[in-house]
Amino acid sequence: MKVALFGTSADPPTAGHQAVIRWLSDHFDWVAVWAANNPLKSHQTPLEHRVAMLHLLILDIDSSKHNIGLEQELSHLRTLETLEKAKKCWSEAEFTLVVGSDLLTQLPRWYHIEDLLQQVQLLVIPRPRYAIDESNLDIVQKLGGKVTVANFIGLDVSSTAYRKNGDLSALTPLVVDYINKEHLYKCVPENLIC
Numbered sequence: 001m002k003v004a005l006f007g008t009s010a011d012p013p014t015a016g017h018q019a020v021i022r023w024l025s026d027h028f029d030w031v032a033v034w035a036a037n038n039p040l041k042s043h044q045t046p047l048e049h050r051v052a053m054l055h056l057l058i059l060d061i062d063s064s065k066h067n068i069g070l071e072q073e074l075s076h077l078r079t080l081e082t083l084e085k086a087k088k089c090w091s092e093a094e095f096t097l098v099v100g101s102d103l104l105t106q107l108p109r110w111y112h113i114e115d116l117l118q119q120v121q122l123l124v125i126p127r128p129r130y131a132i133d134e135s136n137l138d139i140v141q142k143l144g145g146k147v148t149v150a151n152f153i154g155l156d157v158s159s160t161a162y163r164k165n166g167d168l169s170a171l172t173p174l175v176v177d178y179i180n181k182e183h184l185y186k187c188v189p190e191n192l193i194c
C-alpha cells in the first residue's frame with residue numbers, strides 16, 4: 001500500500017493545496033493530510049481553525065477513490081515524529097513524503113532529516129516561482145533523499161498571497177466562508193477591519 005504524507009501549516013489552506021491533494025488522490029492508495037505547526041515559521045491563526053479549514057478544503061474534493069484522510073493525529077512539529085505515528089497506523093505501507101519545490105531549500109534544516117529521508121520516498125511537486133535547482137536536489141540526495149519530481153505543476157497561489165495581499169483567488173469558497181464567519185485574518189487588505 002502506497003501512502004502519501006502531506007502536511008501543511010494551512011494558514012489558510014489554499015486552492016494550491018487542494019490541487020496537490022486531488023493529484024495525490026489519483027496517484028496513491030491513501031493520501032494522509034494534516035495541519036501542523038512549522039517550527040521554522042510563525043502562524044497567524046490557531047491550529048484548531050486551520051484544521052477546520054483543511055477539513056472544508058478536503059470535503060470539497062470530488063475523489064472517486066475516496067482515499068483522502070484528514071489524519072490530524074499525525075500532526076507534529078517534527079515530521080520524523082509524524083512518520084513514527086504513521087508507521088503505527090499503516091504497518092505495511094510504503095510512505096512518500098510530499099513537499100512543494102519551495103521546501104527543497106528548507107528540508108536540510110528539518111529535525112534529523114537523514115533519518116527521515118532514509119525511511120520515505122520524497123515526492124517534490126514543482127511550484128511556480130520555485131524552480132527546481134539541481135544543486136538543491138543534489139543536497140537532498142546527498143542526505144539520502146530518494147527523490148522523484150511529480151509530472152504535475154502546482155497552482156501559482158500561496159497562503160502568503162492571501163495573508164499579505166488579500167488574494168482571494170488563492171482560496172476556495174468554503175474556506176472564504178469559514179474565514180468570514182470566524183472573523184479570521186482581520187488584517188488582510190480584503191477584510192479591511194484591522
Ligand SMILES: Nc1ncnc2c1ncn2[C@@H]1O[C@H](COP(=O)(O)OP(=O)(O)OP(=O)(O)O)[C@@H](O)[C@H]1O
Pocket residue numbers: 007008009010011014016017020098099100101102103125126127128153154155156157158159160161
Ligand atoms: N501551490 C502549490 N503548489 C505546490 N505545492 C504547494 C503549493 N502550495 C503549498 N504547497 C506545498 O504544500 C506544503 C504546505 O505548504 P504551506 O502550507 O506552507 O503553503 P504555502 O502557500 O507555501 O504557505 P505560506 O505562504 O504561508 O508559506 C509544502 O510542501 C508546500 O511546498
Ligand SMILES: O=C(O)c1ccc[n+]([C@@H]2O[C@H](COP(=O)([O-])O)[C@@H](O)[C@H]2O)c1
Pocket residue numbers: 006007008009010036037038039040041076077078079080103109110111
Ligand atoms: O520536521 C521538521 O523539522 C519540520 C520543519 C519544518 C516543517 N515541517 C513540516 O513540513 C510540513 C509543511 O510545513 P509548511 O509550514 O511548509 O506548511 C508540515 O507538516 C510541517 O510540520 C517539519
